[in-house]
Amino acid sequence: MTRPERRKVAQGLGFISPWLIGFLIFTAYPVAASLYYSLTDYRILRPPHWVGLANYATLLTGDEYFWRYAVANTAFMFLELPASVVMGVSLAMLLNRKLRGMSLYRTLFYLPSVVPTVAASMLWLWVLNPQYGLANGMLEKLHAAPLGWLTDPRWSKPSFIIMDLWGVGGGMVIYLAALQGVPEHLYEAALLDGASPWARFRNVTLPMISPVVFYNVVLGVIGTFQYFTQTYIMTRGGPELSTLFYALYLFQNAFEYFRMGYACAMAWVLFVITLGATLVVFRSSAKWVYYESGERG
Amino acid sequence: MIATKKQGKGASSAARAALWHLLMVALAIVPLLPFIWMVSTSLKVESQVFTVPPQWIPRPARWANYPDALSSFPFLRYTANTLVICLISVVGTTLSCSLVAYGFSRIQWRGRDTFFIVMLATLMLPAQATMLPVFLLFRWLHWIGTIKPLTVPAFFGSAFFIFLLRQFFLTIPQELSDAARIDGCSELGIFSRVILPLARPALATVALFTFIGGWLDYLGPLIYLHDESQYTLALGLQAFLGRHGAEWNLLMAASTVVTVPLLVVFFLAQGTFVKGIALTGIKG
Numbered sequence: 001m002t003r004p005e006r007r008k009v010a011q012g013l014g015f016i017s018p019w020l021i022g023f024l025i026f027t028a029y030p031v032a033a034s035l036y037y038s039l040t041d042y043r044i045l046r047p048p049h050w051v052g053l054a055n056y057a058t059l060l061t062g063d064e065y066f067w068r069y070a071v072a073n074t075a076f077m078f079l080e081l082p083a084s085v086v087m088g089v090s091l092a093m094l095l096n097r098k099l100r101g102m103s104l105y106r107t108l109f110y111l112p113s114v115v116p117t118v119a120a121s122m123l124w125l126w127v128l129n130p131q132y133g134l135a136n137g138m139l140e141k142l143h144a145a146p147l148g149w150l151t152d153p154r155w156s157k158p159s160f161i162i163m164d165l166w167g168v169g170g171g172m173v174i175y176l177a178a179l180q181g182v183p184e185h186l187y188e189a190a191l192l193d194g195a196s197p198w199a200r201f202r203n204v205t206l207p208m209i210s211p212v213v214f215y216n217v218v219l220g221v222i223g224t225f226q227y228f229t230q231t232y233i234m235t236r237g238g239p240e241l242s243t244l245f246y247a248l249y250l251f252q253n254a255f256e257y258f259r260m261g262y263a264c265a266m267a268w269v270l271f272v273i274t275l276g277a278t279l280v281v282f283r284s285s286a287k288w289v290y291y292e293s294g295e296r297g
Numbered sequence: 298m299i300a301t302k303k304q305g306k307g308a309s310s311a312a313r314a315a316l317w318h319l320l321m322v323a324l325a326i327v328p329l330l331p332f333i334w335m336v337s338t339s340l341k342v343e344s345q346v347f348t349v350p351p352q353w354i355p356r357p358a359r360w361a362n363y364p365d366a367l368s369s370f371p372f373l374r375y376t377a378n379t380l381v382i383c384l385i386s387v388v389g390t391t392l393s394c395s396l397v398a399y400g401f402s403r404i405q406w407r408g409r410d411t412f413f414i415v416m417l418a419t420l421m422l423p424a425q426a427t428m429l430p431v432f433l434l435f436r437w438l439h440w441i442g443t444i445k446p447l448t449v450p451a452f453f454g455s456a457f458f459i460f461l462l463r464q465f466f467l468t469i470p471q472e473l474s475d476a477a478r479i480d481g482c483s484e485l486g487i488f489s490r491v492i493l494p495l496a497r498p499a500l501a502t503v504a505l506f507t508f509i510g511g512w513l514d515y516l517g518p519l520i521y522l523h524d525e526s527q528y529t530l531a532l533g534l535q536a537f538l539g540r541h542g543a544e545w546n547l548l549m550a551a552s553t554v555v556t557v558p559l560l561v562v563f564f565l566a567q568g569t570f571v572k573g574i575a576l577t578g579i580k581g
Binding site for chain 2: 001005008009011012013014015016018019020021022023025026027029030031033034094097099100101103104105106107108109110111112113114115116117118119120122123124126127131132134137166169173174177180181208211212214215218219222225226247250267270271274275278291
């Protein structure tokens, strides 16, 4: 390396040093420790006892639930992600107009994101209650058959997706901030060229906000595989295990059956799965993510 | 979007604005309805809670639910505790994340992409995988029962926000940095005088999310705070739920009080996003 190159490396490392130090203390060390535990039989009360790859072998070949939940969770991801991206972007576009009182509308759509999880879960237990809930009340008004929602294995996953779309305002804020950053002159140029609204969206808006869409997609992939709090509070995995997603099963192994070593192995398998899924998104990003500063990836 | 196409003729533009308001109000009912139920339940007596069809305006409204709910846990103390944790986290997170994001986006250096991929990989680590060793680490440091486990890590950056800020920093044209460099500006100077002012909306977003995350965090305080005098609001809400069992009206009153300050903070801060056109600094 030449001298200026070395200087650049020193500068770069200097800027990222807070993260680098934190990474070593709060991530690298705990990860190494949990990797070790995943190779042991560790039931909290007794010290860990080395079992090699036995936990992984059991998980991949002997645990009938593992594959069921991994598949169910992936299906959930493919339903949830497109719905939340489309809803989030559309909502942000709507809320990006200049209209008096817009800040009030933005606040209203963001509202679900600031309701404490416990309260939100209780709210939705009421909305989706088959007997006296709001959802079936509305279906009744439309003369449609009432649904079992969270008590029906076929409707439990869509129920969670509806709940998450209710909270789509959280992602909307990020899209909105990105939309605000799209320079006006690009639209002015497009208008002069006689571009239709759809063409303006397709050729100006979408490329300009694609880094942020990419950000939300990556986090969405990760988030759906770590989906936990709602299922933990509202369904405990039921009915008929239809919402026992991966993270919940992991939690049960760790804190209810106290199979800490097994749970650590599960966490590692989950890590490999999400890493793989994210790499696929990353590989594809060169085709659809556009960076104004000319950076790639 | 083109919000201000041309100033159309007075009447037709007023009609269009009215149509937009109508659409907005119609759509806003969706996020609002469950919230309205929360507020309405907070004013009901126990027996009114689950009537069919739902009674949206409770008669009579039982305002006493609020003093009842707030006096059943040390509300003011929990609010102060929550604010201290939130504010320290906000300062630590915005400072550290913007520095790191700069290193990951505005300087070209060998090895950068490798470190960046490592950082992204940490996002995919299930929290459950590191929870136990991290807890043991804090215990070894004698930090359990203090707010340090909830605040100190903020100063070491958060991969989520670093990623978010990096994405924003990348949208700022490189020429602005180059010009400053030619003027003899150091990297730290470019960071603080060129990039940070332009990225204000993104920084506000990070600060806002950190604040809201700290305000609502339940798991962290649950694990690390053992003395009731240190509890936060989110934790207080839970203890309250446990002690009062099925008293939905009091729970909803307490939840309303915990939710409303966040709404106010968001309402005030979102103006920064509106001014965000300054983000690019390359208009025209």
